[in-house]
Amino acid sequence: MLIKNGTVVTGSDTFAGDVLIENGVITRIGVNLTADGVQVVDASGKLVLPGAVDVHTHFDLDVGIATAVDDFYTGTVAAACGGTTTIVDHMAFGPAGCNLGHQVARYHELAGGKAVIDYGFHGVIQHVNDDILAEMEPLVGEGITSYKLYMTYGHKLEDADILRVMARIKELGLIVSAHPENDGTIAYFKGVFHKAGLFAPEYHAKSRPFHCESEAVNRLLLFSEMLGDVPLYVVHLSNSLGLEYCKQARQRGLRRVFVETCPQYLFLNEELYTREDGLKYIMSPPLRDKSHSDALWRGIELGDVQTIGTDHCPFNFATDKQRGAADFAMCPNGAPGVEMRLPLMYSEGVAAGRISVNLLVSLCATNPAKLFGLYPRKGAIAPGSDGDVVILNPNARRTVSKKDMHENVDYSPYEGFELAGRIDAVVSRGELIVKDNIFVGEKGRGKFMRRSKPITQI
Ligand code: URP
Numbered sequence: 001m002l003i004k005n006g007t008v009v010t011g012s013d014t015f016a017g018d019v020l021i022e023n024g025v026i027t028r029i030g031v032n033l034t035a036d037g038v039q040v041v042d043a044s045g046k047l048v049l050p051g052a053v054d055v056h057t058h059f060d061l062d063v064g065i066a067t068a069v070d071d072f073y074t075g076t077v078a079a080a081c082g083g084t085t086t087i088v089d090h091m092a093f094g095p096a097g098c099n100l101g102h103q104v105a106r107y108h109e110l111a112g113g114k115a116v117i118d119y120g121f122h123g124v125i126q127h128v129n130d131d132i133l134a135e136m137e138p139l140v141g142e143g144i145t146s147y148k149l150y151m152t153y154g155h156k157l158e159d160a161d162i163l164r165v166m167a168r169i170k171e172l173g174l175i176v177s178a179h180p181e182n183d184g185t186i187a188y189f190k191g192v193f194h195k196a197g198l199f200a201p202e203y204h205a206k207s208r209p210f211h212c213e214s215e216a217v218n219r220l221l222l223f224s225e226m227l228g229d230v231p232l233y234v235v236h237l238s239n240s241l242g243l244e245y246c247k248q249a250r251q252r253g254l255r256r257v258f259v260e261t262c263p264q265y266l267f268l269n270e271e272l273y274t275r276e277d278g279l280k281y282i283m284s285p286p287l288r289d290k291s292h293s294d295a296l297w298r299g300i301e302l303g304d305v306q307t308i309g310t311d312h313c314p315f316n317f318a319t320d321k322q323r324g325a326a327d328f329a330m331c332p333n334g335a336p337g338v339e340m341r342l343p344l345m346y347s348e349g350v351a352a353g354r355i356s357v358n359l360l361v362s363l364c365a366t367n368p369a370k371l372f373g374l375y376p377r378k379g380a381i382a383p384g385s386d387g388d389v390v391i392l393n394p395n396a397r398r399t400v401s402k403k404d405m406h407e408n409v410d411y412s413p414y415e416g417f418e419l420a421g422r423i424d425a426v427v428s429r430g431e432l433i434v435k436d437n438i439f440v441g442e443k444g445r446g447k448f449m450r451r452s453k454p455i456t457q458i
């Protein structure tokens with residue numbers, strides 16, 4: 001494929017040029033390129049961006065009371081239509097006592113033959129013993145170079161176990177993320193509200209105040225510091241105090257602390273919980289007031305936030321979410337977002353003048369690819385990188401509407417948003433897979449990415 005006359009954007013540069021992709025790999029970037037027997041795509045007036053990388057999805061996530069409704073087919077089709085050409089999925093917990101390999105094997109079964117874009121898995125740590133810590137080493141060779149643990153929910157880890165995992169992560173040169181919320185705080189507030197007969201969705205948010213998240217973030221930062229700068233990736237950060245703690249840690253000398261936030265924390269606020277359809281927004285951490293969104297935007301602009309993920313974890317409003325109708329605590333946690341990340345961030349970030357298009361590329365493609373061992377194969381437009389490209393028309397507009405979307409869920413939290421910019425086409429390994437919002441690729445064409453160790457100098 002030869003993509004001609006576009007404005008090529010990388011994390012650092014913007015230039016007029018052509019991109020030649022041969023056998024799935026970018027071979028040349030230049031002006032007036034020609035090649036025989038290739039598909040020519042005219043990108044005049046368009047931006048040519050690296051395919052975006054979303055390192056926080058939960059396809060097929062089984063949370064016991066429900067299973068996320070996007071599987072690796074529908075979820076990756078939606079991702080592709082939104083300009084994402086690689087995902088790294090967070091695996092669900094397995095049966096009690098299972099080893100790490102159990103869930104890796106399970107996820108190969110779930111994704112293989114279904115995913116339409118390239119994919120990897122984060123390992124999940126649900127209990128800690130010597131065998132689990134030993135098993136992390138051989139799994140590096142199988143491409144599992146990052147792990148997530150939980151500080152609340154079932155299978156939460158106690159502090160001593162978190163420290164054991166973090167020490168091992170450092171030893172192996174990997175990166176750890178943790179769902180940071182203080183479990184005791186949630187239990188306390190849930191008890192208070194339940195006793196007072198308060199079961200509406202807004203009490204989901206009130207039972208998980210921002211202090212609850214910030215405390216857990218700070219605990220992780222201090223653990224990283226006391227173990228000598230363990231690479232730490234703070235997932236789905238939703239609040240300003242947590243961000244402040246991360247900045248302070250960096251100022252104290254931690255060089256390997258990275259912050260991810262998600263569009264829901266930038267675009268949606270806690271008032272939504274008091275609406276009739278408040279259950280749609282039950283997620284953890286919960287939505288906050290606008291001052292937190294403003295602080296996160298500022299963190300993005302100043303470089304204190306390094307990535308944008310989605311935490312895509314969709315449950316149908318008409319059915320699964322209704323489990324919480326009589327009690328917020330019974331509602332499966334999570335919301336959809338994989339399809340709208342790049343369009344939202346382009347519109348409200350770049351077109352609105354908050355960030356450069358290069359920073360958009362860094363946040364949504366290059367940085368996540370580096371941190372999760374996918375770079376330079378992914379997250380770059382450079383000779384030798386995979387031919388994963390998004391062609392975006394900066395002059396078009398769209399109104400977000402569920403009816404035009406591909407996520408297999410009955411709502412979008414962004415319904416009715418007016419966005420500047422529109423994705424014209426998406427290319428994965430030199431193959432056109434999305435044209436004018438229609439998926440034209442084949443089911444199962446996605447490849448498992450055996451990820452390398454993280455690059456933490458970003
Ligand atoms: O509410 C959320 N975020 N659900 C997905 C699982 C997680 O905590 O990331």
Ligand code: ZN
Binds near residue numbers: 179235236284
């Ligand atoms: Zn989480």
Ligand code: ZN
Binds near residue numbers: 056058090311313
């Ligand atoms: Zn998540």
